[in-house]
Amino acid sequence: MGFGAGAVAAMVTPAMVTPDAGFWRGRHVLVTGHTGFKGAWLCLWLARLGARVHGLALDPPTDPSLFAAAHVADVLDSDVRGDVRDLDTVVRAVAAASPEIVLHLAAQPLVRESYRDPVGTIATNVMGTVHVIEAARAAGGVRAIVVATTDKVYANREWLHPYREADRLGGHDPYSAGKAAAEIVCASLRASFLAGADAPRLATARAGNVIGGGDFAADRLIPDCLAAFEAGDPVVLRYPDALRPWQHVLEPLCGYLGLAEALCGSDGAGYAQAWNFGPDTADEIPVEAVARLVAEHHGGGARVVRASETPDLPEAGLLRLDSTLAETRLRWRPRWRLAEAVARSAAWRRAWRAGADMRTYAEDEIASYEAAAETPR
Numbered sequence: 001m002g003f004g005a006g007a008v009a010a011m012v013t014p015a016m017v018t019p020d021a022g023f024w025r026g027r028h029v030l031v032t033g034h035t036g037f038k039g040a041w042l043c044l045w046l047a048r049l050g051a052r053v054h055g056l057a058l059d060p061p062t063d064p065s066l067f068a069a070a071h072v073a074d075v076l077d078s079d080v081r082g083d084v085r086d087l088d089t090v091v092r093a094v095a096a097a098s099p100e101i102v103l104h105l106a107a108q109p110l111v112r113e114s115y116r117d118p119v120g121t122i123a124t125n126v127m128g129t130v131h132v133i134e135a136a137r138a139a140g141g142v143r144a145i146v147v148a149t150t151d152k153v154y155a156n157r158e159w160l161h162p163y164r165e166a167d168r169l170g171g172h173d174p175y176s177a178g179k180a181a182a183e184i185v186c187a188s189l190r191a192s193f194l195a196g197a198d199a200p201r202l203a204t205a206r207a208g209n210v211i212g213g214g215d216f217a218a219d220r221l222i223p224d225c226l227a228a229f230e231a232g233d234p235v236v237l238r239y240p241d242a243l244r245p246w247q248h249v250l251e252p253l254c255g256y257l258g259l260a261e262a263l264c265g266s267d268g269a270g271y272a273q274a275w276n277f278g279p280d281t282a283d284e285i286p287v288e289a290v291a292r293l294v295a296e297h298h299g300g301g302a303r304v305v306r307a308s309e310t311p312d313l314p315e316a317g318l319l320r321l322d323s324t325l326a327e328t329r330l331r332w333r334p335r336w337r338l339a340e341a342v343a344r345s346a347a348w349r350r351a352w353r354a355g356a357d358m359r360t361y362a363e364d365e366i367a368s369y370e371a372a373a374e375t376p377r
Contacts, residue, residue, distance in 0.1 A: 016373040017331050019257040023264075025050030030099035032056045032084060032132055033106035034076070037215045038148070040066040042103060042253050044359070045366050047075035049257075054078040054097035056090065057106055066214025069358040084128030087135070094135040094142075101260050102145045102200075104132045107179075111152075112219045114175035125178035126185060133189050133202065142200040144263035146256050151208045151245055151278065151321050152176040153183050162281075162320035165206075165274045183274060190272060201263040201272040207252035208245030208278045208321055211341055213348020213365070214358070215249075221287060222345050225294040225304075234303035235295075240288035243318045247279040248341035250369045251334050258330045271329070278321025283338035293339065297346035335372040 029046055033039040034055030046053045055076050060067045073079060078096040082089030084106045094102075107125050108114065114121040129147055136142040154163040155170025169184065171177030183204055190202045211222045218224070228235040255277035262271040288304060295302035326332040336344070344365065351361050 016333050016335065017258070018370045018373045019045070019049055019254065020261060021049045023261050024257075026052065027101060028052045028054065028077070028097055028099045029101045029103065030054045030056065030094060030097040030136075032093075032102070032104045032128075034072070034079075035060040035065065035067045036105065036109070037066055037212075037217065038210060038249055038253065039105045040070060040072045040214065041212070041249050041362070041366075042105065042256070043072050043075055044070060044362050045250075045253060045257070048363060048366055052077045054080075054093070054099060056080045056082065056084070056093035056097075058083060062216040062218075064216055064352075066216075066358075066362075069214060069352055070362045071359045074359075083124075084131055085123050087131045090128075090131040090135045091138075094139045098139070098141060099136075100141065100143045101264070102132065102136045102142055103256055103260065104129060104145065104147045106132070107148070108175065109150075110217065110219050111173050111175045114173055114178070118174035121174045122178040122181070125175070126181045129182045130185055130189075133186070136200055137189075137193060144260045144268070145200050145202045146260050146263070147182065147186055147202070147204045148252075148256065149179045149183055149204050149206050150176070151206050151276070151319055153180040153206055154319075156319055158318045160318070160320075162278070162322035163276070164322045165276055165325060187274075194272070201268050203259050203263055203272050204274045205252065205256050205259060206274060206276050206321065207255070208247045210247055210249040210252060211345050212249035213345055213352070213362070215345075221290060222294060222342070225291050225302075226298065226346070226349050229295065229298045229300070229302040234305045235291055236305055236307050237287055237291060238307050240286065240291075240306045242287050243284055243320070244287065244290075245278045245284050245319060245321050246290060246338050246341070247277075247283065247334060248336045248344065248369075250366065251279070251336070252277040254335075254369070255326055255330070255332050258332055262330060275326050275330075276321045276323045277326055277332065278323045279334050279338065281320070283334070284320055285338065290338070290342065293342045294346060297343055335369060
């Protein structure tokens with residue numbers, strides 16, 4: 001059984017569901033940001049489901065990259081390289097794809113980079129989102145748009161209780177503020193232009209801190225840990241006590257796919273809103289605890305130390321998500337506990353270092369995740 005709206009309405013058990021290959025087979029799907037970490041995983045999953053996958057993005061943001069290591073280009077029907085800040089480029093990509101579904105992941109995704117380049121970050125994350133929605137709206141034929149934002153869209157007051165979709169938006173750093181602004185823009189465009197029966201249905205998806213194999217970005221915990229350990233150095237933690245909603249990258253991607261299916265259903269207009277996709281409460285643990293898990297899997301005397309100086313840039317100390325809405329209406333729930341997600345991230349890196357076929361490795365990992373829907377947690 002898939003995620004389609006009819007299936008949701010008819011559910012009689014709380015069992016988790018997995019993306020429906022029958023729904024995706026043969027559908028044209030545009031993924032923006034397809035050369036990035038999350039985007040590359042999403043393209044591989046869509047191809048496994050039988051979709052016709054199209055991409056719009058800059059070149060891979062890191063070297064090495066998951067996109068190159070897993071030969072993601074081989075699964076694409078079209079691959080437009082360009083900047084979502086340029087409307088003509090976005091229009092060209094949409095025309096090349098003629099998509100029914102748009103999954104918008106293209107972004108400047110790093111908090112610390114947003115302090116270095118606030119103008120570029122906000123332009124990409126706000127106007128880039130506007131361009132994608134407008135190009136999809138003007139093209140015709142698009143049934144659903146899912147815009148990936150972040151857990152950091154909330155006005156974070158360091159509360160113990162998790163944030164729900166209706167809580168106030170905000171953002172102290174340019175990245176968070178830009179993503180919150182993108183949420184407001186989406187709500188505005190949805191109300192102003194996308195309320196008609198023939199208009200694309202637009203939803204936003206707020207996920208936690210994703211980890212997994214193939215992430216090579218700087219200023220992310222797992223890649224920083226593994227790079228330091230491989231070099232024989234300790235990893236130095238700027239915010240060791242910060243609490244984050246950690247999750248494997250396939251968890252929110254499963255949510256995005258399920259949400260797109262629901263948007264295309266007969267009552268899909270009822271899904272055109274914001275959604276949280278966060279981990280179990282038990283997996284919301286401090287940065288230092290995650291780093292020590294990585295060190296255990298790496299072995300070889302890997303060390304974790306706290307920074308001796310006060311960090312130069314502020315970051316949130318506590319952030320939690322309430323995913324009750326997705327659990328209730330989409331039957332989405334986290335499948336892999338944090339310990340397994342960390343183990344799989346470290347194992348992916350070892351396999352890559354050993355020269356394994358990372359396309360096959362990634363596809364097998366997706367298959368394992370799908371199978372986990374049938375396994376009691």
